[in-house]
Ligand SMILES: O=P(O)(O)OC[C@H]1O[C@H](OP(=O)(O)OP(=O)(O)O)[C@H](O)[C@@H]1O
């Protein structure tokens with residue numbers, strides 16, 4: 001197993017051999033066992049998910065994986081890791097921080113030889129932001145070494161973990177993702193891929209998972225298809241990644257989406273060719289991609305579920321202008337998320353689009369722990385008003401979503417300070433009433449703006465705007481998929497708006513009083 005405090009590990013593929021790990025990185029070190037303190041200027045917003053990338057059979061596997069992860073950086077900024085395999089050994093580099101902080105260094109990439117690798121960018125949903133939870137996770141099993149990279153969250157992860165620990169499992173992390181390794185280890189099936197499928201059948205929730213063994217690259221998507229996962233190809237070599245933008249960055253060709261409930265196994269054969277096998281899970285349900293991928297998470301140039309994300313967001317802005325028009329002089333996006341919808345709103349309404357707010361791109365998603373005084377500056381470090389555009393104008397501010405309302409409130413104040421005559425907020429998605437359990441880090445339900453105020457007017461008063469309107473659920477469905485929501489069989493996952501969760505929430509039902517993974521063994 002990889003040492004928790006080290007970043008660089010060379011791992012024997014033969015489980016009888018000694019593991020040698022070196023502790024070389026600057027961001028390694030002692031890890032707290034329980035919640036680490038984390039501060040983010042974005043802590044009020046919905047947080048990212050994770051991104052995965054894997055490639056088999058390419059001589060530049062690790063470099064291509066680093067580039068793919070760089071394109072997926074928007075999905076997780078806490079940590080990044082890559083595992084590769086070469087001539088009998090697995091190699092691992094896992095670091096806190098951004099891909100560019102570590103994987104642009106040729107010396108780091110040299111530590112990742114081989115033509116098979118998988119990588120991960122993390123924003124935690126279960127388990128603290130500490131090195132031992134950084135993925136890919138690796139274990140030596142009876143069938144050989146196996147590494148996994150997981151985007152999503154298991155809704156029965158706590159329950160499975162409790163049973164595993166009760167029966168003697170020694171967990172190395174506090175991440176939900178680790179249960180997959182234990183389930184593979186305990187499966188009685190013969191091959192690593194059969195064991196993987198066996199394990200996947202026992203987890204519930206949202207997932208796009210990549211796994212690698214000495215010869216195989218395996219990809220799996222949850223039965224509902226909540227989390228996205230696509231298959232591509234470069235120089236005839238298979239690639240799997242969260243979004244198509246990770247294929248574009250390396251000039252790879254998109255082949256198809258991994259289907260909901262599908263496991264694809266690519267394996268290097270003795271003659272050097274690569275075989276591809278697809279297995280469909282028996283518990284497949286109609287596909288329901290997460291609507292929030294279109295609203296906020298995915299990169300606008302990505303194609304998710306066959307739909308361009310930018311076009312979906314722009315359509316949302318067009319529908320918003322139709323549903324909630326207002327007399328105004330200028331349409332201003334809340335950058336970056338609100339920009340495509342604001343373009344759509346401006347085009348549909350005929351009101352000029354202007355960059356009335358400038359975003360500083362050098363403010364990271366997470367930041368050094370500041371003093372309370374600095375923290376109070378909050379959003380100003382990220383956004384500033386462009387007075388020349390705003391002064392004396394009636395402004396329509398367009399954002400993609402409101403979570404706690406903190407961004408809107410601060411920006412309305414900023415726009416008024418810059419001399420706006422009126423400020424009207426238009427939000428290109430419905431009100432958020434319910435938390436997510438599938439890989440999006442949401443605040444508790446009682447912290448959501450829509451649950452704190454009795455009606456739209458009360459919310460508007462809190463934010464300090466002249467008017468506030470949200471896109472309807474049908475308006476969003478039409479923007480993304482061209483049709484209204486089918487209440488009997490919704491086409492997308494949309495529980496944050498509707499409360500309609502597409503899977504069982506086992507942990508919520510059974511273990512609602514247990515919040516901390518790290519305490520499970522003592523609670524057992
Ligand atoms: O209501 P709140 O709790 O403030 O959260 C909502 C805000 O958070 C998101 O933006 P983010 O800060 O992630 O910036 P981005 O659009 O540039 O990604 C989103 O686009 C909203 O602006």
Ligand SMILES: NC(=O)CC[C@H](N)C(=O)O
Nearest residue numbers: 049050124125126151152
């Ligand atoms: N956002 C995600 O997809 C997180 C993956 C996993 N649940 C973790 O916390 O590491």
